[in-house]
Amino acid sequence: MAPVKEKAVRNITFDELKKELPSDELHRLFMSVGWSDGSETPDMREKFNLPFKNSTLVVSAWIGDKLIGVVRVLSDQVVRSVIYDLVVDPEFQGKGIGRELIERCIQHFPHSEWLVQTEENTAVYYEKIGFKRDTRAFLRIASKWF
Numbered sequence: 001m002a003p004v005k006e007k008a009v010r011n012i013t014f015d016e017l018k019k020e021l022p023s024d025e026l027h028r029l030f031m032s033v034g035w036s037d038g039s040e041t042p043d044m045r046e047k048f049n050l051p052f053k054n055s056t057l058v059v060s061a062w063i064g065d066k067l068i069g070v071v072r073v074l075s076d077q078v079v080r081s082v083i084y085d086l087v088v089d090p091e092f093q094g095k096g097i098g099r100e101l102i103e104r105c106i107q108h109f110p111h112s113e114w115l116v117q118t119e120e121n122t123a124v125y126y127e128k129i130g131f132k133r134d135t136r137a138f139l140r141i142a143s144k145w146f
């Protein structure tokens with residue numbers, strides 16, 4: 001695992017066990033990168049952590065009680081794993097935290113295939129940390145949540 005870079009804040013802790021993260025911290029993190037505009041109903045806000053709680057694996061990065069990065073994985077824990085919602089607080093981006101979150105996920109199921117669906121500009125990021133483009137068809141039924 002590549003070390004978190006020198007310029008990283010030293011007191012970051014990574015958690016690989018906790019899946020029931022505080023919804024308000026997750027919401028703040030999603031807002032910080034523009035994934036939420038704050039228009040969710042109180043009910044949706046309260047359930048913000050459900051996709052994480054229901055995932056196979058969640059790896060989170062913390063400074064004290066502040067959530068500064070997170071990623072979640074759906075996996076059969078053997079051959080197929082899919083990455084969702086990798087996000088690092090803008091204040092802490094570029095310090096190797098995103099890479100560390102992904103590497104910690106991969107260590108849990110090291111023989112698995114790893115998939116991620118992302119925007120073109122972020123695809124470059126995943127290529128940088130070891131993913132290869134796949135030209136097979138990608139098909140979907142859209143979520144009713146957003």
Ligand SMILES: CC(C)(COP(=O)(O)OP(=O)(O)OC[C@H]1O[C@@H](n2cnc3c(N)ncnc32)[C@H](O)[C@@H]1OP(=O)(O)O)[C@@H](O)C(=O)NCCC(=O)NCCS
Pocket residue numbers: 033085086087088089092093094095096097098099100116117118119121122124125128129
């Ligand atoms: C994408 C994201 C998670 C990267 O996290 P990060 O902690 O800043 O990334 P890292 O510091 O681990 O970067 C690892 C390497 O990728 C590079 N990199 C970072 N963001 C990049 C980007 N958008 N495009 C290309 N390369 C990028 C870094 O420069 C670094 O390169 P180096 O090792 O040669 O120095 C973060 O920018 C983010 O939260 N963005 C908004 C949410 C998002 O788009 N998430 C992905 C959804 S699938």
